[in-house]
Amino acid sequence: DVKVTQSSRYLVKRTGEKVFLECVQDMDHENMFWYRQDPGLGLRLIYFSYDVKMKEKGDIPEGYSVSREKKERFSLILESASTNQTSMYLCASRTAYTGELFFGEGSRLTVL
Amino acid sequence: DAKTTQPTSMDCAEGRAANLPCNHSTISGNEYVYWYRQIHSQGPQYIIHGLKNNETNEMASLIITEDRKSSTLILPHATLRDTAVYYCIVRVFSGNTPLVFGKGTRLSVIA
Numbered sequence: 001d002v003k004v005t006q007s008s009r010y011l012v013k014r015t016g017e018k019v020f021l022e023c024v025q026d027m028d029h030e031n032m033f034w035y036r037q038d039p040g041l042g043l044r045l046i047y048f049s050y051d052v053k054m055k056e057k058g059d060i061p062e063g064y065s066v067s068r069e070k071k072e073r074f075s076l077i078l079e080s081a082s083t084n085q086t087s088m089y090l091c092a093s094r095t096a097y098t099g100e101l102f103f104g105e106g107s108r109l110t111v112l
Numbered sequence: 113d114a115k116t117t118q119p120t121s122m123d124c125a126e127g128r129a130a131n132l133p134c135n136h137s138t139i140s141g142n143e144y145v146y147w148y149r150q151i152h153s154q155g156p157q158y159i160i161h162g163l164k165n166n167e168t169n170e171m172a173s174l175i176i177t178e179d180r181k182s183s184t185l186i187l188p189h190a191t192l193r194d195t196a197v198y199y200c201i202v203r204v205f206s207g208n209t210p211l212v213f214g215k216g217t218r219l220s221v222i223a
Contacts, residue, residue: 004155033210043156043213050208058210090155097206099146103155 003027006091006104013111019078021107023091030096032074034058034066036087037106043090049074050096081111116200121218124194130187132217134200137181144205145176147185148213149196156199156213159185163205190221 007022025032033048035058045058049068063085067075074093078085088108092101117135124130136145147159160167160174162183167174173186187194199216203209 031208031210035213042215045210045212048210092155096208099144099161099201099203099205099211100158101148101156101211103157106153106155 004091004093004102004104006089006107008107009105011107011109013081013109015082015111017081017111019081019109019111021076021078021089021091021109023074023076023093023104024072025074025093025102026072027093027095027102028071029093029102030071031094032068033092033101034064034074034076035090035092036060037090038087046076046089078109081109083111085109086111116202116214118198118200118214118217120215121220123220123222124187124190126192126221126223127189130190130194130219130221132185132187132198132200132219133182134185135182136200136202139180139202140204142204143202145174145183146201146203146211147172147174148199148201149194150199150216151193151196159198190219192221192223195219195221 004025034046035043037043047066049055052071065077088106090106091104094101146161148156150156162174176183197216197218
C-alpha cells in the first residue's frame, strides 16, 4: 500500500519560531503537494513539486517555503510562524500519470 | 480545470443508497471526474474516477450523464462510517497540474 507519512500529528509552536513539517512517501511518486485546511475554507494548495528540486507556488504560498532534495521527501517550512498559520496541514503525493492523490494523516499545527 | 458544484450537505439513512450529485457543465473532452472523501480528522481518500462510462469499484459507483455535464456518486448501502465530506473534482488524467478541492458535500449517515 502507498504510504504518505507526516512527521508530526500535532505540534504547538510559538510566534516567530521556525517550523519544519516533513512528509515522506514510499511509492516513488514524482509529484508532491502541501495543502492547508481550515474550517469553512476547504483544502487550499500551498506549494507543490513535480520533481526533485522543483517547486511551484500554489494558491496561498505567502509565509511558507518548501524543500525537495530527495524524491521521497517534501518539507514545508514556516520561516517565522504566526498565529494565522494555525491550521491542519496535509501532504499528498501521486505519480505524474494519474490523478489519484494519496494523502498523509495530517499535521495539526497550533501557533501561540 | 473545470469548476464543479455540489450541495453543501446531505443526509442518508443507514443501509440506504447515498446519491451524491455533482455539476460540471464546463467540463472539457479530456477531463476526468474524480471523487474523494474526507472522514473527520483524516486526509482525503480517493474513491473513484471516470471519463464518460459508468464506473464501479468496491467502494462506490460513478454515473456520468451522456453530455458529461453532471455526475452522481452512489454508495449503495451507506453505513455510519461513510459519514464524511465528499469532493467532486474535474481534471485532465495526467500531467503535473494539482487537484483543486472545492468545499464538497458533507454526507451524514443517520442510524
